[in-house]
Amino acid sequence: MDSQTLYRQLADHYLAAIKAGTLAQGERMPSVRSLMRKHAVSLSTALQSLRQLESEGWVEARPRSGYFVRRPWSKTILPLEEPSVSRPPDPAQYVGIHARVSEFIAQGRRHPVKVNLSGARAAPELYPAEELKNAAIRALRREPGMLVRGTSPGGNAHFRTVLARRAMESGMVLSPDDITVTHGCSEGLNLALRAVAQAGDVIAVESPAYFGLLQILESLGLRALEIPTSATTGLSLDALELAMRTYDNIKAVVVVPHLQNPLGSIMPDEHKRRLVQLCERRAVPLIEDDCYSDLVDVAAPLNAVKSWDRSGNVIHCASLSKTLAPGMRLGWMVAGRWQARVTMLKYAQSHDNEEWSQLAAADYIASPAFERHLRRLRTALRQQRERVAEAIATAFPSGTRLNMPDGGLTLWLELPNKLSSDKVFEAAMQEGILVAPGAMFSNSSRFDHFLRISCGFPHTRDIEEAMRRLGGIVAMLSRKAA
């Protein structure tokens, strides 16, 4: 058999498996190496067969991850458009998002909610409550005295050692002393912003942005300069450069490099490097919010933006809230050259964190159970995302746009005909379905026809049904709007 026939034969073999559903939509194809081993073929044959399947639309390549069985919805749903980056940036605005966000939340509380798709969180059963509980009980038994002694400045030494060790996998070389433990990523962002800016200052943020960040800016009296951000590669560096040339009063840039909330974008390494250099050159502090990196669906951990930092200009913030224990409120930050100031602010703001959760978390993170848990969580989330995306492809009218993120807890979609997502929010709420309208994610009205939908929960019938209704609502309202 010549090599031509060979690669075709190999491709057909897998095509049959795909058609039979043996290889499900969204599933990872065997790697090139394992194809070579299993079928005793050469590198080029293995590659050729995968490329053949790709060119026929059966599989798709994902950077760093390999080939995946292509999702049917990706044929019917349009991708999101890239933001325009050449227009001059909007002027920076004081943030007035809190009242809006509170109103959405209050409305949600006034109505009986049957299916809550509004959060960026995963189902409790996807986290290892029992094992964490056991780790906590062990820590308490070992050191009950920690409940009644003073706390350790900066955080528990063991926890910080475990974190510093793990940070190496994201390309950061840290000493435990470089780390300050915080109450979630939120407190880290807060301290970072307080360290580098004061009321009235301008902060460059992604657009759209996590509403919690906008609330922090609002609470500190900071102004947000919203920078166009791609749903695939994240913050637009060209737009940021343009903004920096236009305004000379930007006091910090805040970026979520991995699985940006709500976009789900992942910044390529090359962008991270350029971003670090750009901020360095302009002497603008760069704040990295990396609370989602362990949810990225790739084989090896991605490099933190901080890993390119040589001067201490990058403040790295992260937490366990999304990856391990939403209820433990444990975060940390690496404050670089602002560490002394952050230490003082942290002391004045809330003193040190209590030791208890730190010891329990350290125990768990240092064990092999942590990686096992992360793998399971990522797999579950991938399947859930696929199911929600499929439901969108099936139930939502054409003209709906969506990118499939490589991980995480949510999908971000654009409604057809510039349909107001506030209207969809309200109509859905009447049926007991809660979603997050785009207006929550920007100080501007640019995302008023976007929705963020949670994929954090196992895809039950109720969710399937809620997605169907949601699609119906969008279809109905967008016909009216058209």
Add this chain to the structure above:
Amino acid sequence: MDSQTLYRQLADHYLAAIKAGTLAQGERMPSVRSLMRKHAVSLSTALQSLRQLESEGWVEARPRSGYFVRRPWSKTILPLEEPSVSRPPDPAQYVGIHARVSEFIAQGRRHPVKVNLSGARAAPELYPAEELKNAAIRALRREPGMLVRGTSPGGNAHFRTVLARRAMESGMVLSPDDITVTHGCSEGLNLALRAVAQAGDVIAVESPAYFGLLQILESLGLRALEIPTSATTGLSLDALELAMRTYDNIKAVVVVPHLQNPLGSIMPDEHKRRLVQLCERRAVPLIEDDCYSDLVDVAAPLNAVKSWDRSGNVIHCASLSKTLAPGMRLGWMVAGRWQARVTMLKYAQSHDNEEWSQLAAADYIASPAFERHLRRLRTALRQQRERVAEAIATAFPSGTRLNMPDGGLTLWLELPNKLSSDKVFEAAMQEGILVAPGAMFSNSSRFDHFLRISCGFPHTRDIEEAMRRLGGIVAMLSRKAA
């Protein structure tokens, strides 16, 4: 026997017990009622015998608490002087205390410390670590899911119910919803100040004040207006009124009504009432830091300043850090008419507290063990304060001044001849003894010849010896200074 002889006989009976040491210095005398019962005497006889002993200097009356065997040191040590309140207040200053405090702490870390008398904390063994641990384990077993679920807005409902119930004993009528759980009293103070003031604003504080409060002001860019404060009755209302007439830009008053740190003063109820009215009339928010009230050595709990508040103008902050669990970092606040703003700030600053410690603490506080613990703690602290005061009376040169607070963890003393407490701090550190110099407690130099000494630790030989050496250092340096 006529009643004259009777009361004298009764007095002699107790005098013998005092001389024999059966009734120790600082111990509480039997109450009038129990004297009446035990000795079958009339009210007036019982009272007369106590007054006789008082007039002879053997016992002393303490407001609300009864009569106590008089301490010998109170004969040799002068009381602190009342602050002058007629001078016009110093202009408000931006606080620059952090560098100074850090420097003290850093110096303390550079030297090997044998005896640390610098903190406002009690020995770990005075807190119920084992019982708290058991409560924590019970809470974890009952609800492991809380580790992996979202947290409750404002704090755990059960904890807040327990707190609201306890608040009644301090004269506050609260619903659990009025309470916001915080990371220690520190976060409460922070949120309170952020709610009512912004950078540049003037805040009236006690002088001297808890350095942590000054650090909070500094970190928020607020200015401190230091109001003369009595070591017995606390914040001078006359001085505050004068200040309010002089400056019309005071944005808040912060007061520690019970066991002010470092003075140990306790505000009489009448002052609390006037203070609430004064602030109300002038529309200046009043922030009450009440983290020490459970350490006051009286039979019944004192009324919180907040208990006089009818309009929501008082923000009440408290915590368990001093009374139950220094390592749990649990506090709470009642934000009155700023509750909505505090809720938003708390969310933006650190989101809700984790549930875990709240459930454990609620469990313990709701049990009879809590009051038992508080009684034991207060008794231990009283004995320790007596011993430290005795050591001061014995070892420190004449001219040293000291008030005996009715509770708490520290003594505040004035050195003779305006001797610099920084010098004492340094000399003591050379001998491995750490104390808190007065300069930490004010933005001015007014307390540079004061010292705060911890009484939180059981009076060991090491402490006795350290106090002897400290006295020697003060005597030696004050001879030089004179």
